Amino acid sequence: MKKPLLILTALGLCSAMMLSGCSGKAGTTSTNITQVKTTFRFITANSDAGSNKIFAEAVATLQKKYPNVTFTNDSSASGTYNDKIKLASVSGNPYNMIYTDDLGLAPLAENNDLLDLTPYIKKYNWINKQLPGTTNFYNQRYPNHEYTVGMNSAPLVVFYNKTIFKKLGLQVPTTLAQFENCMKVASANGYIGLEDAAQPQNLWLLESLVQNAVPLQDVINWYYLKSASPAFATAYENAGTLIKSWSDAGYFRKNYQGVNYGETPQLFGQGKSAMSFDGNWNLSTYQTTGVNFGMFPLPCNTTAGAPNYIINPVNAAWAISSKANPTQVAIGVDLINLMMSNSYAAQWETTGALPTYKMTSTAPTANQQTVDQLTAAIKKSKFGFYLDNAKPGILDLMTKELQIVLAGQETSKQMWNNVNAFWSQNY
Amino acid sequence: MKDRSKKQQIHGNYKSLPYAFVLPGMILFVLIVVLPVIQTFVLSLTDWDGISPLNLHSFVGFSNYTQAFTTPQLLTGLKNNILFAIVGVSIPIILGLAQASVIVNSKIKFKNLFQIILFLPQLLSSIVMSIMWLAIYDPVNGVLNNLLKMLGLGKMAVPWLGLSSTAIYAILIIGVWGGCGFNTLIYCSAIRAVDPAMFEAATIDGAGSLQKFWWITIPTIRKTTTTLLLFSLIGAFNQFDLVYQMTQGGPGYSTYVISYDIYESAFVGNRVGFACAVAIILAGLIFLVSRVFLHFREDE
Numbered sequence: 142m143k144k145p146l147l148i149l150t151a152l153g154l155c156s157a158m159m160l161s162g163c164s165g166k167a168g169t170t171s172t173n174i175t176q177v178k179t180t181f182r183f184i185t186a187n188s189d190a191g192s193n194k195i196f197a198e199a200v201a202t203l204q205k206k207y208p209n210v211t212f213t214n215d216s217s218a219s220g221t222y223n224d225k226i227k228l229a230s231v232s233g234n235p236y237n238m239i240y241t242d243d244l245g246l247a248p249l250a251e252n253n254d255l256l257d258l259t260p261y262i263k264k265y266n267w268i269n270k271q272l273p274g275t276t277n278f279y280n281q282r283y284p285n286h287e288y289t290v291g292m293n294s295a296p297l298v299v300f301y302n303k304t305i306f307k308k309l310g311l312q313v314p315t316t317l318a319q320f321e322n323c324m325k326v327a328s329a330n331g332y333i334g335l336e337d338a339a340q341p342q343n344l345w346l347l348e349s350l351v352q353n354a355v356p357l358q359d360v361i362n363w364y365y366l367k368s369a370s371p372a373f374a375t376a377y378e379n380a381g382t383l384i385k386s387w388s389d390a391g392y393f394r395k396n397y398q399g400v401n402y403g404e405t406p407q408l409f410g411q412g413k414s415a416m417s418f419d420g421n422w423n424l425s426t427y428q429t430t431g432v433n434f435g436m437f438p439l440p441c442n443t444t445a446g447a448p449n450y451i452i453n454p455v456n457a458a459w460a461i462s463s464k465a466n467p468t469q470v471a472i473g474v475d476l477i478n479l480m481m482s483n484s485y486a487a488q489w490e491t492t493g494a495l496p497t498y499k500m501t502s503t504a505p506t507a508n509q510q511t512v513d514q515l516t517a518a519i520k521k522s523k524f525g526f527y528l529d530n531a532k533p534g535i536l537d538l539m540t541k542e543l544q545i546v547l548a549g550q551e552t553s554k555q556m557w558n559n560v561n562a563f564w565s566q567n568y
Numbered sequence: 569m570k571d572r573s574k575k576q577q578i579h580g581n582y583k584s585l586p587y588a589f590v591l592p593g594m595i596l597f598v599l600i601v602v603l604p605v606i607q608t609f610v611l612s613l614t615d616w617d618g619i620s621p622l623n624l625h626s627f628v629g630f631s632n633y634t635q636a637f638t639t640p641q642l643l644t645g646l647k648n649n650i651l652f653a654i655v656g657v658s659i660p661i662i663l664g665l666a667q668a669s670v671i672v673n674s675k676i677k678f679k680n681l682f683q684i685i686l687f688l689p690q691l692l693s694s695i696v697m698s699i700m701w702l703a704i705y706d707p708v709n710g711v712l713n714n715l716l717k718m719l720g721l722g723k724m725a726v727p728w729l730g731l732s733s734t735a736i737y738a739i740l741i742i743g744v745w746g747g748c749g750f751n752t753l754i755y756c757s758a759i760r761a762v763d764p765a766m767f768e769a770a771t772i773d774g775a776g777s778l779q780k781f782w783w784i785t786i787p788t789i790r791k792t793t794t795t796l797l798l799f800s801l802i803g804a805f806n807q808f809d810l811v812y813q814m815t816q817g818g819p820g821y822s823t824y825v826i827s828y829d830i831y832e833s834a835f836v837g838n839r840v841g842f843a844c845a846v847a848i849i850l851a852g853l854i855f856l857v858s859r860v861f862l863h864f865r866e867d868e
Binding site: 224227230231248249251252254339340394395396397398399400401404408533534536537540541542544545548550 | 619727
C-alpha cells in the first residue's frame with residue numbers, strides 16, 4: 142500500500158513542477174518587460190562627486206520606467222575598477238553593464254562576456270549621434286562586432302601660462318620646432334619650459350611624437366597588435382632620443398624625476414612654468430590655480446598646417462553583459478540613450494569631461510567658457526591613441542623603459558627592443 | 569569489570585575530543601591556506617588570464633617557471649629583495665638591540681615614554697607611512713630637501729625617489745625606521761628577563777658594561793634575536809606595499825621587488841598563470857631561507 146502511494150505522490154509532484162514551469166514560461170512572455178522584478182548592477186571608472194550625481198539622476202529616471210528593478214552603482218576609483226569587473230566576470234556574477242576602457246574591454250569581449258550592440262546601434266542611430274569615429278574606436282579590435290558605445294573623450298592638451306608667454310613674446314606654437322623653441326626661451330629666461338613628473342607626461346610626449354611621425358595605418362596596426370613597421374620602430378626610438386635631449390637641456394623642472402603627477406597642476410599654479418602637458422580631466426584643477434592660462438594641442442607636426450594627431454581617445458565606453466536578461470538589456474540600452482542627449486552631455490561638460498555626443502546648442506554651463514576654449518583648441522586636431530593601451534601590462538613597461546633612457550642608462554634602441562619584445566609576446 | 573569497561577568507554581570518547589576542538593580551525597586552515605596553495609600551483613602550470621575559462625588548452629607545463637628565471641626584471645627584483653633581507657633586517661636588529669639596551673640598562677628617566685615613542689611607527693599603516701614619506705622626499709616641497717637647502721647643502725637635494733641610485737635606499741630607510749620600534753620593544757622584554765644574578769656575578773668579577781653586554785646580554789637573548797631575524801627575513805622577501813604606493817617599482821626597475829611583479833603580472837598584465845609561478849618561486853625561496861636559518865638555530 143505504501144509503495145503505490147509514494148509513486149502517485151511523486152508523479153503528482155512532477156506534474157505540478159512541469160505545469161508550474163510551463164505557466165512560468167507563459168508568464169514571462171506575457172509580462173511587460175518594464176514590470177519584471179530584477180536587479181541592475183553597473184560599474185564605471187568615474188567615482189567623483191560630479192559623475193555620481195549624473196548617474197544618480199539617470200538611475201532615478203530609469204527607476205520610473207522600471208519600478209521593480211533594484212539599481213546598484215558600484216563605481217570606484219580606476220585603480221580597483223578593472224579588478225572588480227574581472228572578479229565579477231570570473232565568479233559567474235558579471236555586472237549587467239560596465240563603462241570600461243580598452244584594456245578592461247578586450248579580455249571580456251574575447252571571452253564572449255559582452256553583448257553585441259550592433260542591432261541597437263543601428264536602431265537608435267548611435268553612430269551619427271556621436272562625433273565621427275567614436276563608436277568604432279574601441280570596436281576595431283573585433284571586426285563585424287560592436288561591443289561598446291563611447292561617451293566622453295580624454296584629450297591631452299598643453300596648458301600654457303599666458304602671462305609668461307606675453308612677457309617673453311611667445312606665440313602659441315603650431316609646429317614641433319616652435320614648441321621646442323617655447324621651452325628653450327622659457328628655460329633661458331629662468332622659467333620652467335614644460336612642467337613634468339616621474340610619469341606619465343614623458344610617455345604621453347613620446348606617444349604624441351610617434352603618432353605624428355608615421356602613417357596612421359602603422360599606428361593602428363601597432364595598437365591593435367597586428368604589425369610593427371620599421372617606420373614605427375624608428376619613430377619610437379627618435380621620440381625617446383628627442384625627449385631625452387629636452388630633459389638634458391633643462392627644459393623640464395629640476396628634479397622632475399621625483400615629482401608626483403598629481404602635483405603638476407599645483408606646481409604650474411606657482412606661476413613659474415610656461416607650459417604643462419596634461420589631460421582635460423584636470424581642467425577644473427588648473428582653473429583653481431589662479432593662473433591666467435590657455436590651451437593648445439601639442440604640435441608634433443613638422444610643418445605648419447599639416448595634420449596633427451593628439452592623444453584624444455574615447456575615454457571609456459559602455460558595454461552590456463552577454464548574460465544580462467531582457468529587462469537588464471533594455472535598461473542598459475535606455476541608459477545609453479539617456480547619455481546620448483543634450484542634457485546629459487551638458488552635465489558631463491560641467492564635470493570637465495568632453496562628450497563625444499554631437500551637442501546642439503544648450504544653455505551655457507558654469508564651465509562653458511573653459512570647455513569651449515578646450516574644444517576650440519583641439520578642433521582641428523586628429524584623434525590619436527594612448528599607445529600604452531595596446532595590451533595589458535605594456536604601460537608599466539613603456540614607462541619604465543623611458544625612465545631608463547632619460548636616466549641615460551640605456552639607448553632608445555634598447556628601449557624599443559624591450560618594448561617590442563613584450564609587444565610581440567603572445568599574451 | 570563493568571566499571572573497567574565503562575572507564576574504557578569514557579576514555580575512548582575523550583580520545584577523539586581534542587581532534588574535535590582542533591577540527592574547525594583545521595578546516596579553515598585547509599580552505600584558506602592549503603587549497604589556495606594547491607590551486608596556485610595548478611594555475612602556475614597554465615597560461616590563464618584570469619577571465620577566460622580554464623581548460624586543457626591552458627596547460628603549458630613548466631614554461632612559466634623557465635620564463636620567470638630568465639626575466640631580467642624578476643632577477644632585479646630578487647636582487648632588491650636580497651638587499652632588503654640584508655640591510656633591512658640587520659640594521660633594525662642592531663639598532664633595536666642598542667636602543668633596548670640603553671632603555672633598560674641606563675639610568676635615563678621616562679624609559680616607558682621612550683619605548684612608546686620608538687614604537688609609534690609600528691602603529692602606522694603602510695599607506696600612512698607612504699604618504700608621510702612621499703611628502704618628506706618630495707623634491708620640490710619636501711621637508712628633507714628644504715632642510716638640506718637651509719643647511720647650505722642644496723647640492724645634495726636630489727629627487728630621492730626619482731633616481732635609480734637613491735630610490736631603493738630611500739625605501740630601505742623607511743623599512744628600517746618602521747622596523748626598529750618593534751625590535752626595541754621585544755628586546756626590552758628579553759633584556760629585562762635576563763637573570764640579574766648573572767650581572768651581579770660579572771660585576772664582582774670586574775666586568776665592565778660593554779663586557780656584560782657582549783658576554784651576558786647577547787648570548788642570553790640569542791633566541792629572541794633569531795626569532796626577530798626570521799620574521800624580518802620573511803617580511804623582507806614579502807616587501808610590496810611601500811614599493812606599490814611610492815615608486816611602482818621605478819624609476820626604471822630600481823625598486824622592483826618580486827611581490828610587485830606578481831601583482832603587475834596577475835592584475836595588470838592578465839597573466840595569472842605566470843604570476844602564480846612567480847608566487848610559488850617566492851614561497852619556495854622564503855621556505856628555503858627560513859629552513860636554513862632554523863637549521864642553524866637548532867644547531868645552537
